[in-house]
Amino acid sequence: MMAEQPNRELKRPNDNSLSSNNSRPDRISQNPNDDVIASLAMMPENRRARQVGEWETMRRRTFKHLL
Numbered sequence: 001m002m003a004e005q006p007n008r009e010l011k012r013p014n015d016n017s018l019s020s021n022n023s024r025p026d027r028i029s030q031n032p033n034d035d036v037i038a039s040l041a042m043m044p045e046n047r048r049a050r051q052v053g054e055w056e057t058m059r060r061r062t063f064k065h066l067l
Helices: 034-041 044-066
Strands: none
């Protein structure tokens, strides 16, 4: 007896929607605290700290420029 040849017409085509990249988690599961971090970043104390840092940078540039 001969071995049966597979019927090529019965094979399903590759469905790319099923084989999407599942190895990388979506952004929500990657960092669920994004909204908390964003709200903390907008707190007045943090805004003031960023502003002071920017002022210090500008002061250093101006001081170097004057020398």
